[in-house]
């Protein structure tokens with residue numbers, strides 16, 4: 726890894742994890758999945774914050790300003806009063822990509838999780854940063870990321886982010902146009 730390595734943000738949004746009431750397992754699960762998919766060495770910026778809308782907006786903007794090409798968050802996508810991750814995402818983004826949420830929910834339903842429809846998980850871009858929001862449960866991370874990762878590097882190409890090479894032994898990245 727060098728100073729110019731692509732940057733990836735991993736944002737855990739959880740009242741209890743941020744207070745240390747339980748160990749954050751979902752942030753590390755995101756980083757482990759991305760390290761598995763990506764042949765390109767990346768720098769990972771990990772942040773843990775409570776479910777506060779202004780704080781989430783600030784963290785998303787800060788990770789984008791630091792040059793992250795991709796930011797994956799976990800938590801705060803559900804129906805509870807303090808679940809406000811999608812609202813913060815909408816406030817911050819230039820464009821929203823509801824197809825990510827549709828695909829991730831479909832994958833979770835196919836895994837036999839009927840409550841997958843309770844997650845308002847989605848994706849959006851701010852400049853050359855792609856944000857993908859995932860549910861809080863550690864077990865949801867790999868299911869959801871596996872379902873959408875093949876489209877992520879090309880999306881980042883199109884918004885002018887870093888070139889991310891997939892590891893073909895783990896995932897087949899889909900690029901309709903080659904560099």
Ligand SMILES: Nc1ncnc2c1ncn2[C@@H]1O[C@H](COP(=O)(O)OP(=O)(O)OP(=O)(O)O)[C@@H](O)[C@H]1O
Nearest residue numbers: 737738739740741742748749750751800801861862
């Ligand atoms: N980052 C995380 N690490 C480990 N377990 C998690 C994490 N986020 C959620 N969970 C687990 O999933 C369960 C349900 O998630 P829930 O949506 O209540 O989480 P949350 O929104 O992170 O919690 P909180 O109410 O503290 O903000 C939690 O009780 C916890 O067991």
Ligand SMILES: Nc1nc2c(c(=O)[nH]1)N[C@H]1C(S)=C(S)[C@@H](COP(=O)(O)O)O[C@H]1N2
Nearest residue numbers: 800801802803833840841844860861862865
């Ligand atoms: N794959 C998968 N998706 C899942 C779940 C899960 O356990 N596995 N939990 C669901 C539940 S119970 C909720 S309430 C929503 C929202 O979770 P969040 O508020 O922690 O983001 O994600 C849903 N999606």
